[in-house]
Amino acid sequence: MKATSKNSQSVISQKKFKTTDSEVQGGSAPIRKWFLDENNTEWFGKCSMSSLASNTLLESTMNGTTSLILKNA
C-alpha cells in the first residue's frame, strides 16, 4: 500500500521525545515505553504489530511538502 498526503504532517507530532528507563507494566503491544518531551512532560508510547510490520517513511518531496509513504513489508 502506498499513499501520500500533504495533510500527513499535521497528524505527526513535531515534539522531540526521548525514552526513559522506567518499566512499563501490562498491555499487549509489542513495544511499550515511557517518554519525556522537551518540557519534561511524561508520555506513554506504544508501537503496534502492524506498525512494526510496515515500512512507513516521511519523505520530503521536491516542492518541500512532507508526505507519508505507507508500504507494507
Place this chain on the structure above:
Amino acid sequence: MRLYALFGITTPETTLSFQSLSPQEQQKFASIAGNPKIPKIFIMSRVLEGFRVLGKNFLSAYKQNGSENSYFFRVEGEKVPLRGYGRVIVVSILVHDYDCVGNSGGNMGYIFRSESKYAEIVKIDPGEALSFAEDMTGVPELANPPTKREARIGTYQSPLQYSQLKPNDQKEFIQAAREILEMPDAKIIDVFQDFLGLDKRFGTILNALLRRKEELLSAFSPEVRTLIMNQIAKLKTQKAEELMTTWGKSMDPSLLVEEEPKEQIGLILQNARLEAFRFVHAGPEEPKFFQVPQKNRHFVEESRYYHRPKGVLASKAESLDAPLLAVLDLVNQT
C-alpha cells in the same frame, strides 16, 4: 480517540511520532519488521496526573456491586461513584471497540475529582476501535452488531449487556445516545478529514461508522424516544407553569399561541430522525409507524376566512368603490 473525545469522554492528549527502535528491539523484531532500521510509528499518550486503570478486578466487581445505582470506588478513604461509564460504553459500541475495557481492565481508567467527590472515567488505548475496516467474518465472536444491545469489553470477556449496567450508567448511556443522534455527520467526518487522503480504508471506515450510528440509534430507539418525550413534556410543564402565574390577570392573547421554543422543535426533529433510523434498520417483523395528519375542527380554511369579510362587505356594495372590490376579487382567487 478523537471520536471518544467528540462524545464528551475524557481522553489523554494523543499524537503520533516516529521513533527509532533500539538495537535490542531491532534484533528482537527482525523477523516481523520489514526494515527494523526505519523509524516506526508510535502512538503517544500524554500521562494524566492521578490516572489509575480500572484494573483486573473491575469487570467482575461491577457485576457484583449490589443493587446500588452506581458503581463505587474507594479512593483516599472515601466511597465515590464512578461517572462516565455508561457514556463510554455506548461510544465503544458505536466505534466497535471490542476491547474497550481490556481483559485486565487496562484500557480504561479514572481520575478522582476531589472537589466534586466522584471518579471520572478516562478512556485510553482504543487500539481495537473501528475494526470494521477489514472483513470480520473470520472472527464472528468479536463482531458486535448494535442490534445485540451489548458491548464487547475485552477479547476474552463475556459481553456487557445494556441491562447489566447500573441504573445511573443506563441513564448516561441513553443520554449519550441522544447526543449521538444530535451530532451532525459533518462533525464525525471532520474527525477523519486529516486521514481520508492517506488510505482508502479510512473512507471505508467512515462510511461504516455513519451507518453503524444509525443502527445503534435504531437498536436503542425505545429508550432514546422515551428520553426525548420526557424532555418535551418537561418543557411543556415549564411553559404551563409560567402561564399559571398570569391566571386571573389580563394578558396578551398572543402569548397563548406563541411558537414552540427552539429547544422543543429540536427535540421533535430528533424524534423524527430517530424514527427514520428505526424505520430503515428495524427488522421486517417490527411495526412501522406512519404519521397521518388528523383534521383539526378548529382550523379555519383560507377560502372561508377570506370569504367572510367579502360577504360582509358585499352587503354594503353600494358604498364600496371599485379598487376595493378588485382587491377582494384578488383575495378570493388566491
